[in-house]
Amino acid sequence: MLEVELCDIKMKNPTMLAAGVLGSTAASLNWAARSGAGAVVTKSFGLHPNKGYVNPTTVEVTGGIINAIGLSNPGVDTFYGELEKIEKTTPTIASIYGASAEEFSQIAAKVENLVDIIELNVSCPHAQKGCGASIGADPKLTGEIVKAVKNAVEIPVIAKLTPNVTDIVEIALSAEKAGCNGLTLINSLGPGIKIDLDTANPILSNKFGGLSGPAIKPVALRCVFDVYDAVEIPVVGVGGISDYRDAIEFIFAGARCVQIGTSITYKGLDIFKEITDGMKKFMYNRGYESIDEMVGIAHK
Amino acid sequence: MHAPKVVEIKRIIEETDTIKTFIFNWDGEPAKPGQFMMLWNFHDEKPMSISLIDPIKEEIGISIKNIGPFTEAIHSLQVGDKLGLRGPYGRGFEITGSKILAVGGGVGMAPISAFVNEARDRGVDVDVISAATTKNELLFMDELRAADVKTYACTDDGSFGFCGFATEFMEEIIKEKDYDMVVTCGPEIMMKGVFEIVDKLKIPAQFSMERYMKCGIGICGQCCVDDTGWRICAEGPVFWTDEVRLITEFGKYKRDASGIKHDI
Numbered sequence A: 001m002l003e004v005e006l007c008d009i010k011m012k013n014p015t016m017l018a019a020g021v022l023g024s025t026a027a028s029l030n031w032a033a034r035s036g037a038g039a040v041v042t043k044s045f046g047l048h049p050n051k052g053y054v055n056p057t058t059v060e061v062t063g064g065i066i067n068a069i070g071l072s073n074p075g076v077d078t079f080y081g082e083l084e085k086i087e088k089t090t091p092t093i094a095s096i097y098g099a100s101a102e103e104f105s106q107i108a109a110k111v112e113n114l115v116d117i118i119e120l121n122v123s124c125p126h127a128q129k130g131c132g133a134s135i136g137a138d139p140k141l142t143g144e145i146v147k148a149v150k151n152a153v154e155i156p157v158i159a160k161l162t163p164n165v166t167d168i169v170e171i172a173l174s175a176e177k178a179g180c181n182g183l184t185l186i187n188s189l190g191p192g193i194k195i196d197l198d199t200a201n202p203i204l205s206n207k208f209g210g211l212s213g214p215a216i217k218p219v220a221l222r223c224v225f226d227v228y229d230a231v232e233i234p235v236v237g238v239g240g241i242s243d244y245r246d247a248i249e250f251i252f253a254g255a256r257c258v259q260i261g262t263s264i265t266y267k268g269l270d271i272f273k274e275i276t277d278g279m280k281k282f283m284y285n286r287g288y289e290s291i292d293e294m295v296g297i298a299h300k
Numbered sequence B: 001m002h003a004p005k006v007v008e009i010k011r012i013i014e015e016t017d018t019i020k021t022f023i024f025n026w027d028g029e030p031a032k033p034g035q036f037m038m039l040w041n042f043h044d045e046k047p048m049s050i051s052l053i054d055p056i057k058e059e060i061g062i063s064i065k066n067i068g069p070f071t072e073a074i075h076s077l078q079v080g081d082k083l084g085l086r087g088p089y090g091r092g093f094e095i096t097g098s099k100i101l102a103v104g105g106g107v108g109m110a111p112i113s114a115f116v117n118e119a120r121d122r123g124v125d126v127d128v129i130s131a132a133t134t135k136n137e138l139l140f141m142d143e144l145r146a147a148d149v150k151t152y153a154c155t156d157d158g159s160f161g162f163c164g165f166a167t168e169f170m171e172e173i174i175k176e177k178d179y180d181m182v183v184t185c186g187p188e189i190m191m192k193g194v195f196e197i198v199d200k201l202k203i204p205a206q207f208s209m210e211r212y213m214k215c216g217i218g219i220c221g222q223c224c225v226d227d228t229g230w231r232i233c234a235e236g237p238v239f240w241t242d243e244v245r246l247i248t249e250f251g252k253y254k255r256d257a258s259g260i261k262h263d264i
């Protein structure tokens, strides 16, 4: 009932672990898979080891959290060892970041034999200079990177976009035109800031961080809705999903699959079973027989 | 809300040459022995076990060993200075059984001290092995003795109590007494030794682990261990023997801020 295909990759259900949430090791990715996720996305990794920002790197705000972990990762060569240990029971998506088309392609080519899809992180709102959202805010640069990675690998490539742009549809179209096989919408919003009242100190060491969690759901949903209308390629929805109702809302808006991040803080990895059970019950009660029937039906 | 709450240092106790206990008023969520707080000095934020829990005076204490830039900066603070605290986090120790052995090594005595106080309040009989490299580093000896807790000291150099490792001494006394349960916190090498002893004798035991932490709330994945993927900050830091058995990196390696492995 919940089976879907994303870029010809079969998934047992449309839920995925979002990039950067517990995905730093094979063990935690395997655990998410065993907990019922239909696919898992790794923490974004780059060419070289990166410690990320000094703590505090996360803080809770009304409706979610802001984080500036700063893309900490051990670099592609070490991460390769983790990818090798992934149990291939569930599709694995490698999230990668870099500062140039050349870097992105190099990383993607190194790991394509071990994963099912490459997700390009051109959308992190607190990445080092030249990485993340500074790429994804530029339709031309986004297209160049998609094209380069597509030329470098055989497996499907999806781009994860930032909502912090004037027109997300323009970026989405540019990625599609460059040959992108799918789009993930959205990365964390902002950046935002939280200030301590007693000391007047911004709490995050980086001062700013990306907002995620229930507070960003309406924005994420609107991005999915807008982009679904404009492109032919599949859309993966992410942002503030915390129960099956949220997941169905994204599917109605046009998402084929949904990713779950921040809500794991509150519900743990059992959230995948909770959401998929809820979706099945909803579909059973409403007479839907497949996810495909529901994708995009909010567009009347 | 997982945001730091700014508190003043109420008292500072110089425990040993390298360890100080900082006491704060805490009217936030009540803490359990074995849980930890994220401590913020407005520059950096690090996990610290709770060593003192006083629900009546609404106080908590954190005992910090000066080993690097962050802990050194905390050690230079005075009564009245401010720090941020968020928590309590993680799964603490369970108090089960009527005769318990607690084994603490170095600053690992911090959560053990909170545990022993609560167990005693509940009328549970607890014996303690407090281990350190040398006499001046033994933690909480006076408090434990004043509270009539049977306390054995072990020093690596023999300057006080048993000369040798906590595990060597533990092997001796564990045969004489019928302990229902063991709790331990300290260097992982020491806990590995404790694991082997309790596993052989089939005594239930709980171990408090440490791994590099960023968020402390189970989202960043920094503290996940092989092969289970469990988060030390959420599923831990305290684990039972059968859980530790599944943590294949226990006693072998841990990851740093970028995720690169280092031998223990």
Ligand SMILES: Cc1cc2nc3c(=O)[nH]c(=O)nc-3n(C[C@H](O)[C@H](O)[C@H](O)COP(=O)(O)OP(=O)(O)OC[C@H]3O[C@@H](n4cnc5c(N)ncnc54)[C@H](O)[C@@H]3O)c2cc1C
Residues within 6 Å of the ligand: A055, B036, B045, B046, B047, B048, B049, B050, B062, B063, B064, B065, B066, B067, B068, B069, B070, B071, B072, B107, B110, B111, B209, B210, B211, B212, B213, B214, B237
């Ligand atoms: C659950 C838990 C409870 C702890 N309880 C106590 C305690 O009660 N008392 C105490 O003195 N120390 C405790 N620690 C250890 C303490 O967090 C580190 O010793 C401290 O952060 C060292 O920082 P530094 O800058 O002084 O030293 P550094 O020289 O920067 O680091 C020394 C070592 O400390 C560890 N460390 C550094 N940063 C972190 C981090 N963000 N998360 C985890 N480990 C880190 C690393 O192993 C590092 O090699 C605890 C750690 C954890 C995970």
Ligand SMILES: Cc1cc2nc3c(=O)[nH]c(=O)nc-3n(C[C@H](O)[C@H](O)[C@H](O)COP(=O)(O)O)c2cc1C
Residues within 6 Å of the ligand: A018, A019, A020, A021, A043, A044, A058, A065, A067, A069, A071, A095, A121, A124, A160, A186, A187, A188, A211, A212, A213, A214, A216, A238, A239, A240, A241, A259, A260, A261, A262, A263, B219, B220
């Ligand atoms: C702690 C944390 C780390 C993240 N790291 C990454 C990352 O490495 N790469 C990436 O593309 N997105 C990253 N994200 C963004 C999420 O994948 C997701 O797009 C965003 O959090 C919105 O979804 P949510 O509200 O379900 O969390 C991170 C989010 C959080 C909270």
Ligand code: FES
Residues within 6 Å of the ligand: B212, B213, B214, B215, B216, B217, B218, B219, B220, B221, B222, B223, B224, B231, B232, B233, B234
């Ligand atoms: S410190 Fe972030 S998951 Fe444990």
